[in-house]
Every structure is written in structure tokens, then in C-alpha cells.
Amino acid sequence: MDKLEIKNLNRNFKFGKQKVLKNINVSFLSNKIYGLFGENGAGKSTLMSIIADYNFPTSGEVLLDGENVHDNDNALSKIYYMNQNNMYPKNEKIKKIFKLTKAIYKDYDSQLQEKLVNEFKLNIKLRFDKLSTGYKSIVKIIIALCVPCKFVILDEPTLGLDARNRDIFYRELIESYSANPRTFIISTHIIEEIDKLVSDVVMIDNGKIVLNDTADNIRSKAYSVNGPIDLVSDYTKDLSVIGKEELGQYVTIDVMGSLPNKEVPSGVKITKIELQKLIVNLMNKDGANDN
Amino acid sequence: MIIKETALYKNIMKRYFLYTLIYMAILFSINILLNRMRLLENLSQIKTTYLSFIVVMICFNYYLFKLSINFGISRQSLYKVKLSLLCSIAFIVNIITFSTNLLVYFFDKKDLNSFYIGLYYGFFQNNIFDFTFMFVFGIIFTFFIFIIFNTLGTLLSLLGVVGKIICLVSIYAMFTLPLMLIGIYHDFISTDFSVINTIFSIVTGIHTSNNKCGNPINMLVTLIIIIIIMLFINYKLTKRYQIRR
Amino acid sequence: MQFDFQSPEPIFLQVSNQIEDAIFTGAFKEGTQIPSTTEISKTFQINPATVLKGMNLLVNNNLLEKQRGRGTFVTYGAQQRVINERREHFYHDYILNLINESKKLHLSKDDILELIKRGYDNG
Numbered sequence: 032m033d034k035l036e037i038k039n040l041n042r043n044f045k046f047g048k049q050k051v052l053k054n055i056n057v058s059f060l061s062n063k064i065y066g067l068f069g070e071n072g073a074g075k076s077t078l079m080s081i082i083a084d085y086n087f088p089t090s091g092e093v094l095l096d097g098e099n100v101h102d103n104d105n106a107l108s109k110i111y112y113m114n115q116n117n118m119y120p121k122n123e124k125i126k127k128i129f130k131l132t133k134a135i136y137k138d139y140d141s142q143l144q145e146k147l148v149n150e151f152k153l154n155i156k157l158r159f160d161k162l163s164t165g166y167k168s169i170v171k172i173i174i175a176l177c178v179p180c181k182f183v184i185l186d187e188p189t190l191g192l193d194a195r196n197r198d199i200f201y202r203e204l205i206e207s208y209s210a211n212p213r214t215f216i217i218s219t220h221i222i223e224e225i226d227k228l229v230s231d232v233v234m235i236d237n238g239k240i241v242l243n244d245t246a247d248n249i250r251s252k253a254y255s256v257n258g259p260i261d262l263v264s265d266y267t268k269d270l271s272v273i274g275k276e277e278l279g280q281y282v283t284i285d286v287m288g289s290l291p292n293k294e295v296p297s298g299v300k301i302t303k304i305e306l307q308k309l310i311v312n313l314m315n316k317d318g319a320n321d322n
Numbered sequence: 323m324i325i326k327e328t329a330l331y332k333n334i335m336k337r338y339f340l341y342t343l344i345y346m347a348i349l350f351s352i353n354i355l356l357n358r359m360r361l362l363e364n365l366s367q368i369k370t371t372y373l374s375f376i377v378v379m380i381c382f383n384y385y386l387f388k389l390s391i392n393f394g395i396s397r398q399s400l401y402k403v404k405l406s407l408l409c410s411i412a413f414i415v416n417i418i419t420f421s422t423n424l425l426v427y428f429f430d431k432k433d434l435n436s437f438y439i440g441l442y443y444g445f446f447q448n449n450i451f452d453f454t455f456m457f458v459f460g461i462i463f464t465f466f467i468f469i470i471f472n473t474l475g476t477l478l479s480l481l482g483v484v485g486k487i488i489c490l491v492s493i494y495a496m497f498t499l500p501l502m503l504i505g506i507y508h509d510f511i512s513t514d515f516s517v518i519n520t521i522f523s524i525v526t527g528i529h530t531s532n533n534k535c536g537n538p539i540n541m542l543v544t545l546i547i548i549i550i551i552m553l554f555i556n557y558k559l560t561k562r563y564q565i566r567r
Numbered sequence: 568m569q570f571d572f573q574s575p576e577p578i579f580l581q582v583s584n585q586i587e588d589a590i591f592t593g594a595f596k597e598g599t600q601i602p603s604t605t606e607i608s609k610t611f612q613i614n615p616a617t618v619l620k621g622m623n624l625l626v627n628n629n630l631l632e633k634q635r636g637r638g639t640f641v642t643y644g645a646q647q648r649v650i651n652e653r654r655e656h657f658y659h660d661y662i663l664n665l666i667n668e669s670k671k672l673h674l675s676k677d678d679i680l681e682l683i684k685r686g687y688d689n690g
């Protein structure tokens with residue numbers, strides 16, 4: 032089975048003074064949909080560009096099926112990075128870009144491309160840099176869904192997309208994933224759109240991985256404990272707290288981990304937290320809480 | 323991944339080279355029709371413009387890198403594509419300039435402004451050998467120019483603004499400094515240039531002391547040595563490319 | 568099908584419950600084909616693997632069957648099986664809780680029976 036492993040990855044800037052990625056260790060397995068979350072500047076784009084060999088790490092390695100990805104045609108042909116940079120020549124027509132991509136990738140899915148062009152109502156005679164942000168994303172999305180790569184990395188795929196096109200994108204993503212299983216790593220700020228879609232969650236905070244687990248596991252381990260302040264605080268005192276909200280005499284404390292063996296005091300209610308709220312809580316926390 | 327490399331190669335050749343050729347051909351025809359310029363002057367002028375354009379184009383490395391990495395082409399393969407492009411373009415350009423020169427020669431029987439003819443032609447004392455060697459020399463020389471400019475372009479692409487300025491200033495210095503040193507040597511040390519003359523003869527095969535025909539093989543060897551060094555530097559530089567965000 | 572994604576229940580469980588409900592009410596008739604995992608995941612933007620997990624629960628309970636090349640169908644007798652299972656749970660989910668709650672309110676067994684009778688008379 033294909034596996035994309037990131038081992039002990041570090042990336043420093045300014046001669047080591049600025050550490051953007053700190054000892055990242057994470058694996059991406061085949062045929063799963065990963066959500067890569069984190070604040071702006073947390074290091075998501077840096078990580079993705081290093082995986083795709085766009086940039087080099089300061090130390091550490093990226094392995095695909097055990098082979099180092101760096102300068103490796105075989106490994107790189109299995110990875111596609113849909114990114115926010117201008118990768119195409121100026122004034123290039125969309126039609127030409129598609130044609131070139133098709134020539135480069137032997138098993139490019141032209142049928143799907145045609146279907147998507149129609150669904151998104153894309154005019155391929157236009158020039159790429161004359162498009163709106165949304166339509167530039169659409170062109171990139173189409174290519175990303177049609178390339179025959181086992182690992183497709185999507186950096187903010189819905190940037191600039193209106194509601195209708197976002198809906199089309201997710202539907203087509205699911206359809207393509209079902210018909211042709213491969214790994215998608217989606218990085219987005221709009222967590223609620225994909226929180227049911229992802230099977231696994233990886234979260235980066237301040238250059239470190241703070242969460243790396245399946246969505247099901249996380250949902251089963253995250254709880255919201257609500258009730259009078261003293262009772263709740265006592266109940267949660269040994270637990271990993273990720274959020275706290277006070278309202279008069281009452282408090283809601285969000286925790287992660289298994290619930291303690293003690294009996295739930297009367298007046299205290301425990302519910303599950305939604306994935307999105309959980310991630311927002313983690314992002315708001317000061318300092319990483321090692322779990 | 324030969325497919326990818328070939329596809330990229332074909333795309334670049336078609337997009338830039340072919341269209342430049344067509345553009346130049348049109349320019350040429352228009353010039354003849356509208357200005358009724360003499361065929362030869364026209365050809366020479368077009369040739370120079372064309373060559374300068376090619377040289378400039380050769381310097382655009384970053385966009386080629388962006389295109390290649392986006393398609394999962396490693397830097398090593400990118401280097402191979404680059405070299406193939408340079409070789410092919412050098413070959414084709416050389417055929418064009420060579421034919422241009424021939425035409426000018428036959429139509430006008432003028433002395434060509436080809437430095438090769440002036441310096442080296444006649445060395446083999448056999449027209450066929452001389453001719454063939456001139457052609458081969460031409461290709462290698464064209465490739466030499468290309469690889470130097472491409473390596474320079476690659477280096478400049480990797481540097482920031484400050485780096486670019488320092489680089490260009492250093493190159494300028496590299497050219498003016500030797501001349502300055504020779505001048506100083508002449509004025510203050512000795513007017514005896516025999517050492518310099520000997521070195522010059524070995525490197526270029528041109529004899530400054532007598533009027534004998536120059537030995538093009540020396541120059542060819544020098545060019546090839548420099549090309550090999552440049553190829554190595556270019557490879558190392560290409561491997562260092564990264565996306566700037 | 569309706570999903571409440573705020574619910575603490577795992578999504579795959581919600582999927583299987585919703586399909587089971589549809590079998591129970593007869594919305595998905597026995598012997599007919601139900602929407603594919605892809606269709607359901609596309610409509611609600613859920614991970615297909617999650618939908619599949621939910622469906623497989625029902626396949627294991629003999630409420631759905633997969634026919635190769637054709638799709639997933641409701642098994643014959645599924646509706647009755649759901650009714651039987653829910654009757655089993657009725658005692659546990661409703662009756663026991665009722666008795667528990669009534670004890671807190673100090674209601675006797677006869678009080679309960681009165682209330683039940685009242686409920687039937689009114690509704």
C-alpha cells in the first residue's frame with residue numbers, strides 16, 4: 032500500500048532564527064481524505080510545498096513507499112500539489128494548459144475534465160491570468176481531479192468559489208474519490224465544509240503537529256462538560272482541557288481523552304463536541320498541549 | 323519519465339522557438355516587400371535580431387522550473403530537457419545563420435562578417451574539410467554562447483535583487499579587470515607580451531606574431547572545456563531551484 | 568433522509584439509523600434498491616467510507632444486501648425485523664425509563680396505569 036511519510040522534518044528561515052516547521056512526523060495513508068488544518072502562518076503551505084518538492088527542508092525527509100521524494104521522478108509523478116502560486120506562463124490560454132497537462136500525464140482523465148468544464152461553466156478559450164480568483168481555483172481543481180496521481184494535495188481549493196461551485200466541487204470530489212480511490216490532503220480554513228468529509232485530521236500549530244488522528248477517534252474522544260463551575264472543574268481536573276466558556280455560575284469545559292471512571296455528578300451534562308468546534312478550540316489554545 | 327520530458331520539450335520548442343521562427347520569417351518578408359531592402363542586409367539584420375532574441379529567451383529559467391515542478395518533473399529531468407532544448411535550438415539556429423552566410427556569400431561574393439572565415443578558414447587546406455569544420459565549429463560556438471547565457475540566467479534566477487546586482491557587477495568587473503591589468507602591466511612592468519601572447523595562442527590557436535592561418539582545433543578545445551565547466555555549474559544551480567512565494 | 572450533524576452520535580451510526588428508519592416506515596420498500604454510498608455521500612457531503620460503514624452495519628443485521636454489479640437492496644422481511652428489534656428495545660428504552668422517572672416523582676404503579684389509560688383515551 033502506498034504511504035507518504037514525513038520524518039523529522041524541520042524548516043528554518045533566516046539562518047535558523049525562524050523555525051517554521053519543527054520536527055514534523057506524520058504519515059499519509061492511501062485512499063483516505065485528510066483534513067490539514069491550522070491557523071494562517073502555522074506552516075501548512077510550507078509543509079505541502081516540501082512534500083511536493085517545491086521547496087527543500089532544512090532537515091528530515093519525505094518518503095513515498097520508502098523512497099525519498101526529493102528529485103525523484105518516480106515518486107513525484109504520484110504526487111500532485113494544487114497550490115496558490117502562479118505556475119503557468121503569462122497569457123496562457125486555459126485550453127493550452129489543459130492540452131499540455133494531458134500530454135504530460137499519460138492517464139489524464141479527459142472525460143472527467145470535459146464533464147467538469149461543463150459543470151463549472153468554464154470558458155476554456157479565456158486566458159488564465161484574466162480569470163477571477165474563483166475561476167482560477169476552478170481550473171486548478173479540474174486539473175487536480177483529473178491527474179492520475181495517488182496523492183493529491185489541495186491548498187485552499189475553494190478559494191473564491193461561490194456557494195454553487197463549492198457544492199459542485201465537493202460532489203465531484205466525492206464522486207471521483209469513490210470511482211477512483213486515492214488520497215486527498217485538503218487544506219482549508221473553512222473547516223465546517225469538510226468536517227464530515229475527512230476521514231483523518233492533521234492539525235499544525237506553530238510549526239508542530241498538535242493533532243493527528245482519524246476523525247472518528249477524535250469525535251469519540253472529545254467531550255463538552257457542562258454544569259455548575261465547581262462540579263465541572265472537579266470532574267475535569269485530570270483531563271486535557273481544550274476550551275472553557277463561563278456563563279455566570281455555569282461553565283462549559285471542552286476536554287479531550289477518555290472520561291474518568293467516576294460518576295457524573297447530578298446537574299452535570301456531557302455531550303460530544305463537533306469536529307469543527309474542536310479544531311477551533313485547539314487553534315485558540317495558547318501553546319501546544321501534547322496528547 | 324520520458325513521456326513528461328518529451329511533452330515539455332515539444333511544448334517549449336513549439337511555443338517559443340517555432341513561433342519566433344515564423345514571426346521572423348514574416349518580418350523578413352515584410353521588410354523585403356515594404357522597404358525593398360537588399361536581400362543580404364535584410365538577412366544579416368534579421369539574423370542578429372533573431373539571435374539576440376534567442377539569447378534573451380534562453381535566460382528565462384524560473385518559469386520553466388515552475389512549469390516542470392507543477393507537473394511532477396524532477397530538477398534532474400528539467401536539466402535534461404533544458405539541455406535538449408539548448409542543443410536543438412543551437413543546431414537549428416546554426417543552420418539558419420550558416421545558410422544565411424552562404425546565401426550572402428553566393429549572391430554578393432562579399433567578404434562575410436564571419437570571424438571564423440577571417441581567422442581560421444584555410445587551416446586544413448581542403449575546402450571540404452574547412453567547410454565541414456566551420457559548420458561544426460559554428461554549432462559548438464552557438465551552444466557555447468547559449469550555455470553561458472543560460473547558466474547566467476539560472477544563477478540570476480536564484481538570487482534576490484541584491485544578489486543579481488552583485489552578480490552583474492562582478493561579471494562586468496571580470497571583463498574589464500583583465501584589460502586593466504594588462505594595461506598596468508604594459509605601463510609599469512614591461513612591454514614584453516610574449517608570455518601573454520603564448521597563452522593566447524594556445525587557447526585560441528591564433529598566431530599574433532605571424533600571418534599564418536589560426537588553428538581552430540585549439541579554440542574548439544577551449545570552447546569544449548568551458549562548455550563542460552558550464553554544464554556542471556548549470557546542473558548544480560538547477561538542482562537548487564525552489565518556488566518563491 | 569435527515570441528518571443532524573450536531574448530534575453526538577457518530578455519523579456512520581446516524582447513516583445506518585436513518586436508513587433503518589426508512590425501512591421501518593416503508594419509505595425504502597423491501598426488494599428495492601437504496602441510493603448508493605456515492606449518492607448519499609455526495610448529497611450530504613459525508614466521507615464515502617463513513618457511509619459505507621453505516622450501510623455495512625445494516626448488511627450485517629440482514630436488513631440490506633449487496634448485489635454485485637447492481638447495487639444495495641433492502642432484504643425481504645427487513646421491515647418486520649426492524650419492528651421486532653424496536654419492540655425489544657421499547658421495553659428497555661421507554662418502559663424502564665418511565666418507571667425510573669416515576670419513582671423520582673413518587674408515582675405508584677397504579678398511578679402509571681391511570682396515566683397510560685388517560686393517554687389512550689385522549690389520543
